[in-house]
Amino acid sequence: MTNAVAVEQLTKRFGGHVALGGVSLEVADGEVVGLVGPNGAGKTVFLSCIAGALRPTSGRVRVHGVDTINAPPERLCRLGVARTFQVPQPFTAMTALESVLVATTFGGTTDRAATPRERAGAALVRAGFDKDPETPIATLNTLDLKIVDLARALGSQPRILLLDELAAGLVTGQLGGFIETVRGLAADGLTVIIVEHVIETITSLCPRLVVLDRGEVLDDGATHEVMRNPRVVEAYLGTEVAAA
Numbered sequence: 001m002t003n004a005v006a007v008e009q010l011t012k013r014f015g016g017h018v019a020l021g022g023v024s025l026e027v028a029d030g031e032v033v034g035l036v037g038p039n040g041a042g043k044t045v046f047l048s049c050i051a052g053a054l055r056p057t058s059g060r061v062r063v064h065g066v067d068t069i070n071a072p073p074e075r076l077c078r079l080g081v082a083r084t085f086q087v088p089q090p091f092t093a094m095t096a097l098e099s100v101l102v103a104t105t106f107g108g109t110t111d112r113a114a115t116p117r118e119r120a121g122a123a124l125v126r127a128g129f130d131k132d133p134e135t136p137i138a139t140l141n142t143l144d145l146k147i148v149d150l151a152r153a154l155g156s157q158p159r160i161l162l163l164d165e166l167a168a169g170l171v172t173g174q175l176g177g178f179i180e181t182v183r184g185l186a187a188d189g190l191t192v193i194i195v196e197h198v199i200e201t202i203t204s205l206c207p208r209l210v211v212l213d214r215g216e217v218l219d220d221g222a223t224h225e226v227m228r229n230p231r232v233v234e235a236y237l238g239t240e241v242a243a244a
Contacts, residue, residue, distance in 0.1 A: 003062070004029045004160050004191040005050060010059035012045050012215075019045040021215040022059070029159075032182075032192045034206030034223065038235055041212040043195040044086065047162045050193075051083045052076040063160065077106040080159030086168050086195075088149040090137045096148050097133035100124055103155030120155050127151035128181045142169045150181070160191045167198040179204045203227075211235065 005027040012020040020042045027033050035043050048054040050061055052073040061068050063079045071079075082103075091099045100120040114122070124133055127150040131140075140148065146166065153161060163182070167175055175198065182205055186192055196202050202209060202223065209223040213235045219226045226232055 002029050002064070003027065004031070004064060005193070006060075006062040006065075007046075007050070008060040008062075010046070010049060010061065011057045012042075012049060012054060013057045018215050020049070020056070020059075023212070023215070023217055025210060025217065025220070027191060027193060030186075030189050030191055031208065032186045032206050033194070034202040034209045035193060035195045035212065036197070036202060036209065037212035037218070040214075042215040043212055044164055046212065047083060047164055047193065047195060050076075051081055051162055074106060077156050077158075080157075081162065082153035082156045082158035082160070083162035084146075084149045084153050084164055084166060086165035088145040090140075090145055090148060092138050094137055095134045096124060096129060096131070096137060096140070096144075096151075097121060099137055099148055100151045100155040103152045104157075106156045119157070120151075123151040123154040124148070126154055126181070126185075128177050143174050146170065146178070150178075154185075158190065160193070161185065163192065163194045163196075165195055165197065167196060167201050172200075175200060199227075 003026045007023060007025045010020050010023045023046065037043055045054060049056050052068060052071055056069065063076065063081060066079060068076055097120055100123050101116055104116040104119045121133055127147050129147045129151055131144065166178055179201060182192065194206060206223050209226040210220045211218040211226060211232050218235055219229050219232050
């Protein structure tokens with residue numbers, strides 16, 4: 001099985017702060033991997049380095065074998081990388097359909113028979129958007145904004161999907177739809193890396209779990225085994241709680 005993403009000794013510093021300290025990680029084609037850790041562990045920085053939004057201080061990132069360290073985000077998009085954000089960043093003056101339509105100008109064109117507008121509409125449906133596609137972005141609630149953010153990522157027809165805190169800001173009853181949507185995307189063969197704090201999401205979707213702590217990999221393995229690691233429990237809950 002080939003690697004969709006291969007990261008070698010990835011380091012990112014902001015002045016004297018080390019956000020990532022030599023992280024190495026490989027993710028195979030079609031794999032679904034959870035990435036967890038305490039606040040400030042480097043999870044979002046890691047995704048941003050893969051997506052081309054941040055340039056690492058040192059190290060290497062390969063996407064389907066292509067070195068992408070100096071590649072701009074649009075190049076990453078054409079290589080099949082797409083991401084969502086913990087806090088959606090919508091085009092507030094647009095409709096839901098228009099927002100996704102922007103993404104169809106980038107990325108691959110696996111469905112050449114469909115028009116960009118048709119691809120944007122299909123991405124909204126695939127993401128679970130159940131309102132009129134012409135609904136103004138400015139009128140949408142948090143759940144719908146998250147769905148449009150996911151649809152916009154899908155609009156570029158990605159092969160690798162980076163999900164940053166998809167469940168953030170949602171209540172428990174809203175998680176089921178997202179979990180089923182992502183499960184369907186994984187079943188279609190997408191490679192998915194999920195940064196998440198909501199354990200229900202991780203255990204439902206991710207056979208493999210990687211734990212970051214202070215910019216380094218604390219553990220990497222089968223989700224059920226990693227979650228029993230005392231060091232992982234301590235990193236999340238603190239020494240006193242873990243020992244209770």
